[in-house]
Amino acid sequence: MxxxxxxxxxxxxxxxxxxxxxxxxxxxxxxxxxxDDPVRYRWIAANILPxxxxxxxxxxxxxxxxxxxxxxxxxxxxxxxxxxxxxxxIRNGRAYLxxxxxxxxxxxxxxxxxxxxxxxxxxxxxxxxxxxxxxxRRVGARQELDRLRAIVAALPDQCRRVFELRKFDGLSxxxxxxxxxxxxxTVENHxxxxxxxxxxxxxxLTPEGESTPSEPSARRADEADHGND
Amino acid sequence: xxxxxxxxSELAARWAVRTDGGAMSPEEQRExxxxxxxxxxxxxxxxxxxxxxxxxDRLAALHGPVGGAExxxxxxxxxxxxxxxxxxxxxATQPPTVALSRRQLLAAGIAAVGxxxxxxxxxxxxxxxxxxxxxxxxxxxxxxxxxSTLLLNTASEVTVRFTKKQRDIRLVLGEALFxxxxxxxxxxxxxxxxxxxxxxxxxxxxxxEAAQVDVTVTEGAVEVADSKAMSGLGPATLAASRPAVKRxxxxxxxVIARARAPDVEPIGPAEAERQLAWREGLVSFDGxxxxxxxxxxxxxxxxxxxxxxxALGAMPIVxxxxxxxxxxxxxxxxxxxxxxxxxxxxxxxxxxxxxxxPK
Numbered sequence: 001m002x003x004x005x006x007x008x009x010x011x012x013x014x015x016x017x018x019x020x021x022x023x024x025x026x027x028x029x030x031x032x033x034x035x036d037d038p039v040r041y042r043w044i045a046a047n048i049l050p051x052x053x054x055x056x057x058x059x060x061x062x063x064x065x066x067x068x069x070x071x072x073x074x075x076x077x078x079x080x081x082x083x084x085x086x087x088x089x090i091r092n093g094r095a096y097l098x099x100x101x102x103x104x105x106x107x108x109x110x111x112x113x114x115x116x117x118x119x120x121x122x123x124x125x126x127x128x129x130x131x132x133x134x135x136x137r138r139v140g141a142r143q144e145l146d147r148l149r150a151i152v153a154a155l156p157d158q159c160r161r162v163f164e165l166r167k168f169d170g171l172s173x174x175x176x177x178x179x180x181x182x183x184x185x186t187v188e189n190h191x192x193x194x195x196x197x198x199x200x201x202x203x204x205l206t207p208e209g210e211s212t213p214s215e216p217s218a219r220r221a222d223e224a225d226h227g228n229d
Numbered sequence: 230x231x232x233x234x235x236x237x238s239e240l241a242a243r244w245a246v247r248t249d250g251g252a253m254s255p256e257e258q259r260e261x262x263x264x265x266x267x268x269x270x271x272x273x274x275x276x277x278x279x280x281x282x283x284x285x286d287r288l289a290a291l292h293g294p295v296g297g298a299e300x301x302x303x304x305x306x307x308x309x310x311x312x313x314x315x316x317x318x319x320x321a322t323q324p325p326t327v328a329l330s331r332r333q334l335l336a337a338g339i340a341a342v343g344x345x346x347x348x349x350x351x352x353x354x355x356x357x358x359x360x361x362x363x364x365x366x367x368x369x370x371x372x373x374x375x376x377s378t379l380l381l382n383t384a385s386e387v388t389v390r391f392t393k394k395q396r397d398i399r400l401v402l403g404e405a406l407f408x409x410x411x412x413x414x415x416x417x418x419x420x421x422x423x424x425x426x427x428x429x430x431x432x433x434x435x436x437x438e439a440a441q442v443d444v445t446v447t448e449g450a451v452e453v454a455d456s457k458a459m460s461g462l463g464p465a466t467l468a469a470s471r472p473a474v475k476r477x478x479x480x481x482x483x484v485i486a487r488a489r490a491p492d493v494e495p496i497g498p499a500e501a502e503r504q505l506a507w508r509e510g511l512v513s514f515d516g517x518x519x520x521x522x523x524x525x526x527x528x529x530x531x532x533x534x535x536x537x538x539x540a541l542g543a544m545p546i547v548x549x550x551x552x553x554x555x556x557x558x559x560x561x562x563x564x565x566x567x568x569x570x571x572x573x574x575x576x577x578x579x580x581x582x583x584x585x586x587p588k
Contacts, residue, residue: 035275042283044280046284092494094497149288188246195245195246195285196239
């Protein structure tokens with residue numbers, strides 16, 4: 001289980017492993033008047049989230065020039081774009097996610113002026129894989145839920161109980177606080193910790209369910225990739 | 230709220246939780262707006278965190294007693310499962326957060342995940358000819374003489390006719406999943422309305438609806454064509470010779486509307502599995518409208534749910550339910566959508582809860 005506190009704030013780091021990679025140079029004018037549409041969140045939960053860990057694994061493996069913080073930046077940028085998209089017209093969430101990332105990489109490459117040839121080649125291969133399921137097959141919905149359950153079960157006791165009362169029993173923050181004898185602020189802290197931990201764990205999980213992509217699994221996926229040609 | 234050590238993802242999680250807690254003060258709202266406007270990565274991380282928060286509802290829907298028999302984490306005593314409340318107009322109109330906790334509402338449907346066998350009747354027959362029918366709420370497995378199996382979903386009917394040259398199945402009603410034993414000399418062909426599906430050693434489901442036929446492939450590949458185009462074919466591959474034939478491979482779905490060419494789209498393994506949740510006596514929803522979900526639940530039950538309000542019917546539903554648990558589903562839907570479930574003879578009516586006063 002990766003510890004969130006060990007992650008660094010991306011913007012604090014001056015160097016991104018490869019000097020030219022500055023994803024945050026990709027400016028976005030999309031704004032945020034009301035980011036409160038529940039239907040949109042459900043759509044993203046159902047159609048985009050399931051593909052995130054596969055995307056991250058792919059980026060880490062194929063775009064070796066990109067560090068973990070760049071992967072985070074890229075994924076966050078992609079979610080911001082997708083939020084602003086007209087999702088009623090999107091038929092395939094996975095293909096759309098990959099297409100969005102490809103655009104982001106192309107924009108970044110254009111702006112940085114120094115265009116690493118290797119990266120452009122990788123962008124083209126992103127294009128190729130966007131249409132069909134990748135070699136790393138997604139785990140089934142049931143396994144995915146089991147994984148979520150395991151993450152919740154591994155939360156520190158009080159944090160887990162707060163989370164369960166809110167999410168499974170549907171108590172309000174105030175009611176959870178009253179039931180547990182905690183302040184609402186503490187309830188909020190526990191819930192934040194639970195959500196952040198779940199998000200961080202899902203981001204680093206490989207489709208096989210390991211918590212970090214190890215070399216053997218990366219190699220296996222590469223072989224499968226080539227076998228697909 | 231600002232701590233230097235928090236990453237963007239953590240800050241986003243904090244704001245997502247803060248939003249979940251109810252109305253924010255004007256200052257907090259301004260602070261959030263400022264934070265969101267400052268950087269597109271903030272917006273993306275916030276969208277991701279809120280979507281994940283929503284996504285965890287699926288876990289709630291599946292959740293049995295916390296850390297129960299199977300888990301290594303004993304639950305706090307306050308979390309012991311409680312009896313499922315009877316679904317009545319009286320308690321259905323109380324505020325959901327008090328009277329109808331999610332755990333309570335879902336306990337029945339959820340417990341079913343562990344003991345599904347009870348709700349589903351399995352019959353093993355070994356036949357080469359005949360007509361097989363499943364009742365409402367029944368899922369029935371039939372082993373065929375060639376080693377193939379077919380699984381009938383609720384209220385479905387097939388006829389089977391095997392000859393030396395061909396294995397012919399007709400889906401007369403409903404939906405069936407086929408796991409086809411490989412036999413090159415005898416093509417395995419499923420017909421539904423005017424559509425024919427030819428298996429190429431594989432597993433696939435065919436669903437017959439009023440206006441269309443859906444074919445979902447979970448393994449291998451099938452060829453889909455107009456029934457007439459498929460007749461009189463030899464073992465040779467159709468796709469090469471006739472343009473009207475479409476090939477559908479694993480984790481794709483073909484939708485064939487009357488008199489139209491099949492529309493094939495990739496759906497991915499997880500979605501394919503979700504669509505076949507009925508194999509285990511479950512139905513699974515992942516953002517479908519309440520109206521769609523109710524129609525699916527109703528297929529499995531004699532008693533029916535009616536959604537009285539179009540706006541309510543358009544709300545998205547997430548969760549896994551036992552297909553025959555009409556009351557569990559309606560109570561959960563009512564609670565999740567802040568509506569009411571009211572029993573009316575053999576019907577359960579789902580109504581918006583906020584504006585109307587109970588009669």
